[in-house]
Amino acid sequence: MFGIVGDDLAGAIAIHGVHALQHRGQEGCGIASFDGKRFHTERHMGLVGDTLMRPGVADRLKGRAAIGHTRYSTQGEPTIRNNHPLYADLGVGGVAIAHNGNITNARALRALLTARGAIFQSTTDTEVILHLMAQAVRATMIDRFIEALSALEGAYALVALTAGGVLAARDPVGIRPLVLGELEGAPVVCSETCALDLVGAKFVRDVLPGEVLVLSERGVESQKPFAPKPPRPCVFEYIYFARPDSIVNGRSVYDVRRRFGQRLAEEHPVPADVIVPVPDSGVPAAIGYAETAQAPFQMGIIRSHYVGRTFIEPTASGRKLSVRRKHNANRSQLAGKRVVLVDDSIVRGTTSAQIVQLVRDAGAAEVHFRVASPPIQWPDFYGIDMPNREDLIAAKHSPKKIAKKLEVDSLGFLSIDGMYWALGENERKTDAPAFADHCFTGEYPTTLTDFGNDEAAKDVQLSFLE
Amino acid sequence: MFGIVGDDLAGAIAIHGVHALQHRGQEGCGIASFDGKRFHTERHMGLVGDTLMRPGVADRLKGRAAIGHTRYSTQGEPTIRNNHPLYADLGVGGVAIAHNGNITNARALRALLTARGAIFQSTTDTEVILHLMAQAVRATMIDRFIEALSALEGAYALVALTAGGVLAARDPVGIRPLVLGELEGAPVVCSETCALDLVGAKFVRDVLPGEVLVLSERGVESQKPFAPKPPRPCVFEYIYFARPDSIVNGRSVYDVRRRFGQRLAEEHPVPADVIVPVPDSGVPAAIGYAETAQAPFQMGIIRSHYVGRTFIEPTASGRKLSVRRKHNANRSQLAGKRVVLVDDSIVRGTTSAQIVQLVRDAGAAEVHFRVASPPIQWPDFYGIDMPNREDLIAAKHSPKKIAKKLEVDSLGFLSIDGMYWALGENERKTDAPAFADHCFTGEYPTTLTDFGNDEAAKDVQLSFLE
Amino acid sequence: MFGIVGDDLAGAIAIHGVHALQHRGQEGCGIASFDGKRFHTERHMGLVGDTLMRPGVADRLKGRAAIGHTRYSTQGEPTIRNNHPLYADLGVGGVAIAHNGNITNARALRALLTARGAIFQSTTDTEVILHLMAQAVRATMIDRFIEALSALEGAYALVALTAGGVLAARDPVGIRPLVLGELEGAPVVCSETCALDLVGAKFVRDVLPGEVLVLSERGVESQKPFAPKPPRPCVFEYIYFARPDSIVNGRSVYDVRRRFGQRLAEEHPVPADVIVPVPDSGVPAAIGYAETAQAPFQMGIIRSHYVGRTFIEPTASGRKLSVRRKHNANRSQLAGKRVVLVDDSIVRGTTSAQIVQLVRDAGAAEVHFRVASPPIQWPDFYGIDMPNREDLIAAKHSPKKIAKKLEVDSLGFLSIDGMYWALGENERKTDAPAFADHCFTGEYPTTLTDFGNDEAAKDVQLSFLE
């Protein structure tokens, strides 16, 4: 998610901004710009580099203000009509909106809005915000925006493009990240600092939980229209979602991951000849592990550059041709060795089992698996794609049992307090945890209206609309 | 380049095989199969994962024999009609051919063949092989194939699909690699062992320089129809072309690169706080450097997963929006530190200068550049894409001058003997060098008919056809 | 426009139905079907034969009820999002709607609906009907449909697909045509009888002006919810819009056109060697003219089959390469002859001038132009694409002046009473004209809220949304 006001190349800059954020969503992407009179939108299925970067696209995005988005559908099907930015002509003017996160009462709000005459064009949770704005009672665009936000529950970082500038907002507990920057005097907002780096902008500060900003040619105005709450940013940004070169909530993602690895080596030491990451997300933790363990770090598994998009297996045959398309063993670093494999997390466990097999087939003498996060036992409802609880291997099995299933010589997970230590906290404060860590603890930071809002709900993952 | 005979899924296996070899050519790709009666071809511009892996493609490639190719055009324009495999109906039957390398007398042969009535359909050097076969005097397909090869000069690894099986050949000095494998009894040939790994095949042996193989349902037959010569495989496969998980000419590519780094640390030591690779190709050398230098290895530069395809800059503006699209500084590992940057090679020097700037902007105290290969001073004519001599920074400037241009605190190149050491030789034998190392020495392993074949020729890089 | 309920092939039949109605709109086309549970839509830019008739489309349109449309944009830009059928999920269920005609207070209604919180997805006048239904106070779908219609002004023939069946309606004065048919027991509605012929359905009767029908598995129910008005169907359907093989409002279109020609021969006789139509729309009138004039009818102008789609002139050169792409002179029937050219109408006069030139170039001795309709002096606002008043040649020039501009030896227009005679009326009744004939008389059959509703308004042709 990206927004900028005050540059003649706003559209082109927004394209580059979302290119830096491609890892946050690979299904689709889009930009909206405003040229003082008209809105222009470009929305495409596929990667930024394959679509928005085609010749001519940037030129069509006229104007000095633009917002952009890369889509990752945890709510609503992956179709062009669900791609952000969504646009609407309201009575008070046009507005384009892009959203990162998940509204946990969108289904309930949609039913109410439809009963009042709203016609939805998409199946995304985001569109409820547009209809809340359209039916709001207050007069100005910014007041309608705040009125709409006050009805929301869940996680959101939002940018909205209007004739009066770019509106930006972060939910009251700050689950998803949002940062403010500046490019030669023009204010910029985006999900991660790596996007500021790419467009050459300076980092100014994090947008605060519950804060609403108006970015315009005159600069940045801030409001805090909601009752303050203790922040609880999502811990998964550090575990694997954010890019390692980003600074999220004041912490270097790379550094936190390396510290996950250092602590992991303390918590689960083992004699080893080589420390091998599952690339790419396991690399910083493996480096940290190797540092503490005083053992050699080697790229014992090679990741293909050419995977990263979903494709259909060309044959339905029983032969598993694809297993090694993404990862291959680097035999020279594995054969005959005691190997510590370091990965960022275990979700279903299926990929982990395949990688262990790969390492065994390459002749490893021992395989010790180390996981740079605690066991994932509960689903997420805030924008991280995760399976139903029943498919989470750690929700059903003890670490000992998992070790057996993965056929490893030993298995170690990072402890919850170890995770907090790496994040710069002494420990998890039970009454006021500093992060949204529900996947490990089952304690959700917001109500979950659409999901029944109780213990039973955690077992189900509803898709938004059938 | 990939070939297999004797599996009902030959087409699908070949698709997976070329997927593993995607790094050898990203412009286009293609497969040809033979079902006992008819040839089937699929040729596409773009990546394997975007084209050949679409639903239905594998099913159309019927038969138990198939060859495949990924194209990287150093000769002939990047158009669909130049994509391999090229197919021709000869009087003796159909033949599809795929070629890795470069024929250095193709232009001369083409003129001769055209004068004898040949009509070319492509602008590739490879098509001369088909016309040589068509106009050959000998009777059988295999004899015509060998007759055609005997007219060639330059570098080639070839696979050809015929009704009688897959023919494979490697040029007399073995410039480009080619390996033989086996998949559940079916013989396989391919450019690198990583493709054997992906399809689950076992490595059997390297195809020897000057060897011609016939792969069929009956197994593998070998011929050595040409006068033996001392092998001189291309050293660039080790420097950056091959995948690190491949075993090329009996040597682990990863291991050789790590040894490049170890030796580099010995040749050009410097006090440093952190050893940082230019990812991805600089990683093994940086690990080796850090091992010898006893300094911490960190991923101080982050590479985007979403670059790797060429795209057009969306705006012609003077602002350099794109510089950081591929690489970004990981500020937390650079600020205030004495940094050793390790890259695989320097060609033009432009990217290197940008990366140094990136590291400086992130606050590095000192930047020391280390190059895991000797200075490149001469162009390649055997299939490695390289600019004219005048654009090779090391052809015009001394290391000292280059250091100044890159604005680094120090610069060190690996020595030629150091390179040979890492490859397991004691040193370069002047009268019989073990590798094709012309880019560093100006000594070419074959004649260069199309390029004038003398000193002056090295200054020009001709494009094949205007 | 086409609708059917009660056939397992409803989708495929609707595709064929709209194929027969292609002449009513060439920009885009679409079908919606309902399978008892879900709605399915297929909307495409381009011709039915190029889009909806592709393999697989009909199969995706599951269900026993379907509606279809071919689009011709006199309101709203030609984009996919403006293509009909438009679909909305209302609180009371889903509805897809297709509209032929033009709502003349759509702009005013849109402003009102937006102020009440509606978000429009298209720029068509038709979408106001969906929002009127969404915000209606009555409970059932059919009641909401009628409530919405009661707010409309202008011309409409409508079909709407709902879970309860297909709703159909014709505006109170019946400007656009709509007929009811039956296909093996299944009720069908469509714009013209030629669509009934193509799908093999029987004609039942015209839908009456102001009538609302519900087509369902149980048959057809009729309502007349609006105050009755004297019908005034559009006379342009007869002049050139409808297909000659259709029966519109009980009259054969071919027969009316032939009678236009017969009367024209009486009103404007001239000695001639040959009567030549401007094909194809001028053919029946020319046949009628030749019958009355007792002169030979010949195809003296040949029309290319391959024109009929708009394309861009391949070169901006001053040379008029394109003039004869659509029509060419058949020299053998023109050279040395006294030619009577018969066309259906004159709008701007530019095409007419080119055709006269064509005939002169072919060596005609005399050229007499006969027009099978009165002079067009006022714009249309009901769905016939026509230029601003200032571009209508007959709004600015007398027939004598037009003759001079066209460089013809004589020119004759059909009189208004002649036109009524051909339609089976004795004459035009000034106080209660039987047809919407505003283009000739300036008397509009409805109010024109969006266009200022007075004399001045006739001079402007507003586009709906900027």
Add this chain to the structure above:
Amino acid sequence: MFGIVGDDLAGAIAIHGVHALQHRGQEGCGIASFDGKRFHTERHMGLVGDTLMRPGVADRLKGRAAIGHTRYSTQGEPTIRNNHPLYADLGVGGVAIAHNGNITNARALRALLTARGAIFQSTTDTEVILHLMAQAVRATMIDRFIEALSALEGAYALVALTAGGVLAARDPVGIRPLVLGELEGAPVVCSETCALDLVGAKFVRDVLPGEVLVLSERGVESQKPFAPKPPRPCVFEYIYFARPDSIVNGRSVYDVRRRFGQRLAEEHPVPADVIVPVPDSGVPAAIGYAETAQAPFQMGIIRSHYVGRTFIEPTASGRKLSVRRKHNANRSQLAGKRVVLVDDSIVRGTTSAQIVQLVRDAGAAEVHFRVASPPIQWPDFYGIDMPNREDLIAAKHSPKKIAKKLEVDSLGFLSIDGMYWALGENERKTDAPAFADHCFTGEYPTTLTDFGNDEAAKDVQLSFLE
């Protein structure tokens, strides 16, 4: 087929030229131009108006010389690689070639050429001409062209683009038409005069059978390198292939067709209320019939403008939804009447039967079928698409039997002498027929090497390549 030399807009003019010749081939189209240095080609599947007329295409066709073609595959599959113009780089320079007609010894020549080392890129008969030129012994391009022609058998009108100008040739008996024109001093060749009309060129004369022309900036040079033979142009150009506004071999196509109808009325008179053509090709004959029969001519069948391209039936259902997509009855002119239906020819009889049924369903009292050509009893091998002999209804059944199958009240074919009369001959001269009329007589004007060249061969229609 079209060619022009000496106009800066040669490419754009050629596009318009082939647009006028679209009826001669709808599968694909192409243009080649030469700008003094380079050849440019544009080849597309589909219609000229959908492909070559897209913006930018004409601009890419640089140069003052161009040739064009519309493809209709009676030999070789409909694929882009078979589209004309075919291009080849010969030793003596580049040549692009376009061909109308059919080489009847192409298969034999291809075998000979392949044995001599030729590699074919297409499956068209035309490519043999390029290989004959490539392997020719004479030195210049024009001499090689003539040397190639001397090996051909069958029907050809050819244009070839070379650096030295446009070469044009017509086979020794002139089966396919070819005319010479002039556009503001620039020489033009094309298949029919209608293409001259469209581009604004003057007709100069027919290219003579056996004549070879060189069109260049200096004008037109003519050679007659072959032994003279009595001309026998194809009679099917008059029956239905050529456009009615063309003058073919000095005769107006429209006039000949009208005379076919006049003679038909004399040969097969019947009392009738209305004379109705099967549009569009039956129109001139029906007008002629009506003139002689003194009966009213009416468009009793309406043809849709939107058919003319092949499409796939959207549903496999048994219901014949498509029958009336192309033709519909105009009930008002048929009901209760004695109808004479006039069509240009009967091939298989299936369409005729459907049309008769259509007319009967519309209430015709009597249906009399009149065919403006003799019974087709033998296949064509010269470029007219026709089924195997066994599918020709008149090859198996007498007119009386055909009448029964079509369920008509009477049936009449034009006599062979009647056909010759309409063409301006007194009768068919048995020893020296003035036209290629083999489909009616079984007497072929050339040898048919590929087809066995004897009586038996007439029963088979070989496809060129499997």
